Amino acid sequence: MQVETGTPKVKSINPGKRKRWSIHLFPLPALIIYGLFIVYPLLAALTYSFFEWNGIARGAFVGFKNFIDLFTLEPFSGMFWNAFQHNILYFVLQMIVQNGLAFLLAFIIYRKICGAEFLKMAYFLPRLLSVIVVGFLWKLILNPNFGALNVLLGKFGLESLQKAWLGDPDTALTAIILVNCWFGLGFGVLIFLAGFQSIPNELVEAAKLDGAQGFKMLRFITVPLMxxxxxIMTVLTFIQSFEAFELVYAMQGSMGEPYYSTDTLAVYFYRLAFSSSTGGSTAIGLGSALATVLFLFIVVFTVIYLKFVQKKEVDM
Structure with missing residues (x-):
């Protein structure tokens, strides 16, 4: 009987398999950053909302008390619904003014007009500025004493239209929303332009041969394919509208001046959690409850809207 001698055989690792596993390591830095700055704060806010707070010291577990106080206890309830209405107006005006104008401008550029490349750059240029810079710039433009807007109105003999744009409760929020529309217009133009350019020319030509022109072309060809x-723009606009903070803060501060007429849910959250304006011991708890409610509202709306749109696309 012969005994086999020699070194044992080592099973070689397939280089292709090793390469496939190494690919999974590349997203790790992004996932770690996302977890630290997005997931962890969300979970922390959810946890904080169930506790009483004495300044920055966490107190006893209070369950859903902070959520109940947010919706039933004055002045928290009144200020919540006041800010919520402003966010709704923010979203509606952005959809009509910003996205409507962006759709029109993208269509004009898509028709290969002269200077189309320059227009794309010009519309997107404000987006390159910091939101804080945009806020302070427009705060100067809208100044009632030396602002460029009132000066121009005076030059054209329209003194009756001059206003303290940011000092009047009837115009302050609308002015901020229109500034935000100016700031975000270029991004909307690029998104819609990409949509127009993805429409197959064969479908457009076939529709023209079938007699589709004007409104029929828009209704049955352009809009469904867009x-x-x-x-995308509806979802992004909704999220941005309900997270509106930087521009409002830069132009009107954390109190939603004048008389809370420019208050939004994000500004109200900042005031509750960090500015100690409530005078109570549960400010951080109430702020965390508000942040949780805002997050859930955005998620629920987005999911319902996406399901609805997908169903409509299937029906078409």
Whole structure:
């Protein structure tokens, strides 16, 4: 009987398999950053909302008390619904003014007009500025004493239209929203332009041969094929509208001046959690409850809207 001698065979690792596993390591830095700055704060806010707070010291567990106080206890309830209405107006005006104008401008550029490349750059240029810079710039433009807008109105003999744009409760929020529309217009133009450019020319030509012109072309060809771009802009606009903070803070501060007429949910959250304006011991708890409610509202709306749009696309 012969005994086999020699070194044992080592099973070689397939280089292709090793390469496939190494690919999974590349997203790790991004996932770690996302977890630290997005996931962890969300979970922390959810946890904080169930506790009483004495300044920055966590107190006893109070369950859903902070949520109940947010919706039933004055002045928290009244200020919540006041800010919520302003966010709704923010979203509606942005959809009509910003996205409507962006859709029109993108269509004009898509028709290959003279200077189209320059227009794309010009519309997107404000987006390169910091939101804080935009806020202070427009605060100077809208100044009632030396602001460029009132000066121009005076030059054209329209003194009756001159206003303290940011000092009047009837115009302050609308002025801020229109500034935000100016700031975000270029991004909307690029999204819609990409949608127009993705429409197959064969479908357009076939529709023209079938007699589709004007409104029929828009209704039955352009809009259905643009639904992905419209869906993206609607979701992004909704999220941005309900997270509106930087521009409002830069132009009107954390109190939503004048008389809370420019208050938004994000500004109200900042005031509750960090500015110690409530005078009570549960400010951080109430702020965390508000942040949780705002997050859940955005998620629920987005999911319902996406499901609805997908169903409409299937029906089409």
């Amino acid at each position: 639904m992905p771009s419209i869906m």
